[in-house]
Amino acid sequence: QVQLVESGGGLVKPGGSLRISCTASGFRFTDYYLTWIRQAPGKGLEWLSYISGSGISKHYADSVKGRFTISRDNANNSLYLQMNSLRVEDTAVYYCARGVAGIYGNDYWGQGTLVTVSS
Amino acid sequence: DIQMTQSPSSVSASVGDTVTITCQASQDISSWLVWYQHKPGKAPVLLIYTASTLQSGVPSRFSGSGSGTDFTLTISSVQPEDFATYYCQQADSFPYSFGQGTKLEIK
Numbered sequence: 001q002v003q004l005v006e007s008g009g010g011l012v013k014p015g016g017s018l019r020i021s022c023t024a025s026g027f028r029f030t031d032y033y034l035t036w037i038r039q040a041p042g043k044g045l046e047w048l049s050y051i052s053g054s055g056i057s058k059h060y061a062d063s064v065k066g067r068f069t070i071s072r073d074n075a076n077n078s079l080y081l082q083m084n085s086l087r088v089e090d091t092a093v094y095y096c097a098r099g100v101a102g103i104y105g106n107d108y109w110g111q112g113t114l115v116t117v118s119s
Numbered sequence: 120d121i122q123m124t125q126s127p128s129s130v131s132a133s134v135g136d137t138v139t140i141t142c143q144a145s146q147d148i149s150s151w152l153v154w155y156q157h158k159p160g161k162a163p164v165l166l167i168y169t170a171s172t173l174q175s176g177v178p179s180r181f182s183g184s185g186s187g188t189d190f191t192l193t194i195s196s197v198q199p200e201d202f203a204t205y206y207c208q209q210a211d212s213f214p215y216s217f218g219q220g221t222k223l224e225i226k
Contacts, residue, residue, distance in 0.1 A: 044220040045206050045220070047217055097163075102151075102210040102215065103169055104153075104168045105153035105167075106153075106155075106163075109164075111161075111162055
């Protein structure tokens, strides 16, 4: 069955860096784009980043552009989000999700990993 | 960038009621609109894509309509398991964006 499992969340100080991962199984990895979406405490869902199946096409929300980098390792069915210059407002549960094409939505999501940015 | 605005921000309903949630895009997004359901501590669930196509496995009491800038999600005969927060998301152009969410609460 399709599974997406995030890992790597934790506590980091403002200005610090963290890399979170998403390991996929149960489907042909390269057939799907992957995306990161977050939910800050008490807030709604926020779209963050997209990467195509090949890894060539990438897009970011303005709030993280220049600070966060999305990447994928198709040989190991893994997705990553490198987060630099972290701010208190980046505190959130980070979800990875997949889709066959954006217009069809994200049909599977992980359970999320919590990133806390605090001094 | 495209802004998505949902209304209301919360709605109270009883089991069996019909509930309608609206979503407005800041510019024409054709039919590239997705709806999700999200419960606390769980992964969001895809309900509807291309504004009106029901995702496989989603109950038929959920329906979507609209095109251009104005969209609606309707839940007919609300069930206990439907109490959750609902989000629209535009998939017309990057960066994609969500509405602020509508919380469906028990009356």
